Each structure stands twice: as C-alpha cells, then as structure tokens.
Amino acid sequence: MIDKLSWMTIYPEVVLLIMTCVIALLDLASTSPRRTGTYILTLLTLAIVAVLTGFNASLGKTIYGFGGMVVSDPMGNWLKCFATLALMVTLVYGRPYAGDRGMLQGGELFTMSLLALLGMFVMMSGSNFLLIYLGLELLTLSSYALVALRRDNAVASEAAMKYFVLGAMASGFLLYGLSMMYGATGSLDINEVFKAIASRQVNHQVLVFGLVFIVAGLAFKVGAAPFHMWVPDVYQGAPTAITLMIGAAPELAAFAIIIRLLVEGLLPLAIDWQQMLALLAIASLLVGNLAAIAQTNLKRMLAYSTIAQMGFMLLGLVAGVVNGNTYNAQFAYSAAMFYIITYVLTTLASFGIILLLAREGFESEEITDLAGLNQRSPLYAGVMAIAMFSLAGIPPLVGFYAKLAVLQALIASGQGIYIGLAVFAVVMSLIGAFYYIRVVKVMYFDAPVTASTVSAPRDVRTVLTVNGALILILGILPGGLMTLCANAIVATLAT
Template identity: 65%
Template sequence: MNPLDPNAAMNWLAVYPEILLLTMTCVIALVDLFDKSPRRTVSYVLSLLTLGAVALLHLLYLQGGFTLYAMQGMVVADPMGHLLALFAALAVAVTLVYARPYAESRDLLKGELFTLALFALLGISVMISANNFLVVYLGLELMSLSLYAMVALRRDHAQSTEAAMKYFVLGALASGFLLYGLSMMYGATGSLEIAEVYKAIGGGQLNKSVLVFGIVFVVAGLAFKLGLVPFHMWVPDVYHGAPTAVTLMIAGAPKLAAFAVTIRLLVEGMLGLAVDWQQMLIVISVASMTLGNLAAIAQTNLKRMLAYSAIAQLGFMLLGLTPTVVFGNTYSAANGYSSSMFYLLTYVITTLATFGVIMVLSRQGFEADEITDLRGLNQRSRWMSAVMAICMFSLAGIPPTVGFYAKLAVLQSIVSTNSPFYIGLAVVAVLLSLVGAFYYLRVVKTMYFDAPAGDEPLIETPTGVRVLLSFNGAAVLVLGLMPGALMAACADAIRIALST
C-alpha cells in the first residue's frame, strides 16, 4: 500500500481509535508485568487514560458527522458507530472504576482484568464498525472470548467456573448459528460486503427460500448476543455466577455492539427481507418481555432478577426495530431505530449505576446479591439508597427518570404507524411494563421500609467511586428531564447511517 495514496490515508483515519486501543492494550499487558503494586495503580491509570483517549477520538469523529468506508469497504466509520463506540468506551471505563475496590478485596485485581476488558472493547469496536460479514464475526469472537475468560477469572470459585462453561458452550453454539446464517447469505448473494448483499437482495433474482432460511440463523445468533427469548438461557446463570464486576462488563457495552450489528446486518444489508425478519423480531420481543417480567417476579437473588429484567428491557428495545415495513412503506423505520438506540444507551447508563451500588455494598467474603441484603439501606446510607431508587424507577419507566422517556419514545415510534396491530402491540408492552414495575418497586420498598438486619457494618466507599456513582445516578435523572440532545444525536446518527 502506497502511504502517499489518499485512499490509504482514509483507511488509517477510519480505524485510528481501534489502532490506539490495540496498541495501548498491548502496552498495558507488558507494563503490568512490572507493576508489583497490589492495587495495580499503573495499569489502572493507563487503562482509564486509554479509554478516555478512545472516547475523545470517537467524540471528535462524531462531531465531524462524516462517513468513511475503509479497508476495501470492510470497515465503515459513521456517526452511529462513533456514538455507540463512545458510549461503549465510557461504559468500560465506568465499569473499571466501580470494579477496582470490589476486585481488590477478592484477589481479582490483576493485569488480566484490564487487558481482557480492553480486548473485549476492541472486539466491540470492530463489531460496531464492521461492513463485512467476516469483520462482524472477527469482532464477535474477540469480544466473546475475552468475556468468557473474564467470567472464569475466579478460578477457585465453582459457581464462576460453571457460569463460564455455560457461557462458553452456549456462546459457541450461537456463534455457529450466526456464522451458518451468514454463510447462507453469502452463498445466495455471492458477496461478504453488506452493501453488496443489499444490492443483490434488491435485485430480486435470488432464491428467496435460501435467504429466509439464512435470516433465521442470523436472527438466532443476534438474539443470543442480546440475551433474548428463546436464546436467553445463559443470562441468569452467567449474571449470577460471574463476579459482579464481570457481570457489569457483560451487561453494558456488549449490548451496544449487538445493537450495531443488528442494524448493520438486518437494516443496512437485508432491508429487502424486512417483511420476514420483522415478524421474527415481533415474536422475540413479546416473548422476551413476557418471560423476563414474569420470571423476575419470582427471583430473590438481585443479580438474577436484574438478568431477567435485562431480557425484558431488551425485548422492549427490540420493539423499535419492528415497524420497518408498515403498509408497504418504510416511513416509520428511522423513528423506530433511533428510539431503540436511545433506549439502549439509557439502559446501559442505568445498569452501570445499579451494579455500581451492588459492588459498593459487597465486601470481603460477602456478596450483596440478595434483595434482602438491601434491607434498611436508607438508614445506613441515604445517598446510596437514593441512587439505587432512581435506577429502579428508571428501569420501571417512572417519570421523571430517563427510563420513562425512553419507553415513551419506543411506544410513540410504533403507535405513530397508525397500524391497529402495532397499537395493540404497544398496549401489550405497556401492560407487561406494569408487571415489571412490581419487582423494581419491591427493591425500593426493601431499602426504605424494611428494618436493617442489625449488625451491618458501615459502608466504606472510595472517593472516586462515590463521585462517579453520584454523577451516574444524576445522569439517569437529568437525561429524563432533558433528553433532547441525546435523542437528536441518535436520530441524526440513524438518518446518516440509512442515507449512506
């Protein structure tokens, strides 16, 4: 490749954030060999500086508003990708800040925690910017293998080892589904490039049955990565068995990558088959909301409850992707996609604060993962109970938190189709959300109205964690009062992605 070629310069420009992330991850892995501090201060600071620099790069690219196709069309750098990658980098940074005291008390604060988290983020970034089936799969495997290893970091803990094995086996099965589906799409269209697949499907001179069969496997693989019914079996066990710091790593940024790949594959590549795949998404969405909300009611373990909650929440998010073709047109599609994107971003913000509180409450030899562990929390720490209550209200969709506006945006996107079917779907979603409100409000009731166990120790919170958790909780509230800027950014990102 000629370095003076302008196309070569564009190739490098499109992947600067990924190059920086890969380089610094390797540097941190080497530096950690000489970092003998039990708190891994050098590795920790370098990781946060790297994540900050990557987030800043994506922010600058996002403000530029341009779209670049690079590496022979295999990579796309557009506002949607930069916005999702920006939030993914911030989510990993916040996770590491919350995780440090928790991991230190459990002998988990090792270089592997930082390097695996950064490699997982690199896989997420590759998935988000993929414009080729092979690049999608490359990013997916890099992210997945890093997360499998993180779940198994507590090698002497039987529950964590079991969770890692379940995650690995089921994850490999889902990767096989996705790869088989993509291979069928390649066989039918003759191309691995998403744009070329779109053109081939639009041409109509293809075997429709092969395409639809391929779509089934692709949707199955994507549903697993999002943790949706009927591919949700791993979610409760992995959330429960993994160390809470790793649970947060799985619950946050990877969901953004799965959303990006869903848009890239189904919308940008297979829009011509939308009538087929949107029916599948409707069934998966309603099934996820129903099972997630009903199963969460029966849970006494807080992490398992949040796992089933995640299934229901992501099922609700999926609603926004369903009104792609209504009455034979795609007028409602962009509104639904941007609403789903806003919903997912705000869900990740809320999830970060929720698991942050759980990690602060956990101490040496004790995991605060039962709902009863929150008894009388308001009497022990008004600040922490307030943050947790805000998160629960947001997940339940109660104003003025951002969860209310996010749910409203998704419902508005499907009701505005004026289709009796979608209006009925909105009613079902509202009713299932009311069911979900029960178990969220039960947590609030436990914190504020149940008596504490008695000899509970004082809650010691490092200053950095306390400040960040305060900002995190405030963001859930402030974004509910002023959601306009983030909603506009999501709408612009989707509009540009669909127009290019």
C-alpha cells in the first residue's frame, strides 16, 4: 500500500500525465489546422502545473516518497516550475512557426513536448539511479521525435539521426557509470550510495572508474566540450521551434541531475569530479567561444555560445568543496543554479526573435537576415540586443550578474587554481563578447535587406516584451532570484 505522503511527492507529475493523455485523445477530434483547442488546453495545463510546483517550492519542505526513490524539495520544485514556464513560452513563440511549416497537422508537437516535460520532472525528482535514468530516457526519446517532426525535411531528419546515435552512446556511458556505482556500493538509492562512499569501505578505483562514465554522460546532456558534437548540428538542423524546446527547459533538468548525482550522491568524491568538471569547463569555454566567432549561421553561432555558457555554469560547480570543506558549497552551487535559470530566460528571448522573423518558406537563420532590424522594428531589435548583451555579460543585464556570481564563488574559495580559472573565464568572456556584439551591429548599423515591417500575434508580442524586460529587471534587482536559489541549495545540502 502506497502511503499518502508518497503521492504528495508526485502529484504535479500525475496531473501532467493525466492531462497529456486527455490532450492526446481530444486532439484526435480536432479539425482546426492550427490546433487552437489543443494549444489552449496545453497552456492551461502548463499554467496549472507551474502553480502546483511553485506552491510546493514555496513551502520549503523536503519530502521523500516511494521508499526514498522520489524526493520533493525546494530545488527540484523551483526547477520544475521554471522548466514549465520555459515550455509555455516556447510553445507561444513556436506555434506560428510550426503552423506555417505543417507541423501542426497532428497534435504531436504538444503531446510530445508535454511528455518531454514529464521526463524532466522525473529527472528532477529522482533520488534513485534507475528513476533518474528513466526520466532521462523519456526526455531524450521525446526530443528525438520532436527533432524529426518535419518528416519531409531532409535536414531535420539528418539532425534527428545524429542526435539519436550520439544520444544513445551518451546514455550508454551514463548507464554504465551508474551500474559501476551500484556494483561498488550495493545500492541504487542516492542517499545510500552517499553513506557507502562516506564510510570509505568501498574500492576507490572502482568508484572513480564509474565516475568518469557518469561525468561523460552528464557532459553530453549539457553539451559540454568535448562531448558537444551533437549541439551545433542539431541546433542548426532541427526546426527552430524544436531547437528552442531542446535548448531551454532541458538544461534545467540536466542541472538537476548533476546536483542529484554528483552533489547528493557522490559528494565524498568531489575532489575527483571537480577536476573533471574543471577540464570540461576549460574545453567548453575555449571551443565554444573560438568556434562561434567563425559562424555566419545564427542558430549555429548560438549553439557554440551554449557550449561556452555551459562551461561557465560548470565553473560554479567546481568550487563547492575546497580541501575537503563544504563551506563554499552553498555559494558555488546557488551561483550555478542562478546561472542556468537566467541563461534559459535569455535563450528564450534570442530564439523568440529568430522564430518571429522566420516566414513561410523562409528561415531567418543567417546573421545577415537580421540586417537593419532596428529600422523595421525597434522593439524586436531592442529585445534581441538585450539578449545578446546579457549573454555577453554586459551590465546591468542579468547575464552580467550571473557571471559575477560564479566568479565570486571561484574567488571565495581562496585557491590559486580557482582564481586562475576565474581569470581564464573573464578572458574567454571578452572573446565571446565579439560575436554577440556583431549581431547587434548588424541589426543597428547594416542596411535592411527588406523594407517589410515585422508583425507578430499579440500573445507572441506580449510574451517577448515581458521576456526582454525580465532580463533587464533581474539584472538590476537580482537579489530575489539569488536568495531563492541559495535557499533551495541549502535545503538540498541539508538532506
């Protein structure tokens, strides 16, 4: 008999699953070419789920259910809430684009995106190796299907195949690493694994061997170099609406399982995995920033930008444990959480503009397609400029504060090597500023390629404006979100 407490840990997931099934069934009777009814019901479902997860998070309680396999804590619930909101915004931005390209002939876009979100929820709630892996597979399988949604498009089909093959390999890495941990500790429960490793009764070499495979699998999921091979091809080849879907909310889920596995489960091995993450961060910052400079395709440039941004986020996870001491963990991990949330917010705005400029039969994917956007639409040029400046880390935008928080965590460790990493990150950010500012230069100083004005549905225009305003407001007043992240991390570390 499953107790009431267990059901309380998963009721947002139950609501999401039931509504996904209802939407899939109701869509069968839909005759609207734009799937208006399905779209509205999907947004209502996401709004309800966001409220439920936000309410759970605000309670500040940590509850374990189903024999410790599932955990409902502030960090997981806030990430669920933000992931749900990110998917809502993605669907608002992506629906006109998808409708113009025949991607709404069935309701797959909405049902598969809801199933992907359910996978993210399971990942964020998992306190057991198997449950986390099941959530990951639900997310990735849904993502493969979404990338291939334009069946008649050869480029999208090729991107889906690359994503599938490389994703299967990465899942194999992660599963093999988790099986090594199970073999060494005798448990799949994250808390039990932590206790077994902390007892120092387990063969350290076996643990490190498994850890290498786990870190490799996680690096693939966040797109960190040298496991970044899929990111540029999938970002460029997938329909832009799907690119945003796999480039925004899933990053929050990837961050969640990094915290669950490495911090909650394998913290006694921090000296080992922090070194691995530091190497991944250095490689990501180098590869991402240097490769992005050479790109002329905007989606491909943003893909390499993502690799660099993930490198910066990983730096926040590197400085948590110093000389066996966890005094810096709260600041380091909360800085990384703040970074990933604000990165997703900025990504939504930048891809929202690309989706807005894309017309039927025309993909606005080249940087030159933004030429003279300020003359055609000052509002949308302003939102894109805010997004680019934020990604570059220019004050007073939220990207600046996010980078500053990570750098402060590195410097607060007092270790020469971490201070050196902070200096390296600043240098790489200066290099990265070039390709972001180039986009702004094209929008404001190049002659427009077309005289037509940019029009958008009212919901898209409203959400884009709010999106751009939030990037500015959270940069000026970051305290509330930073406190939220700090409290969530403290609650997680306490358990």
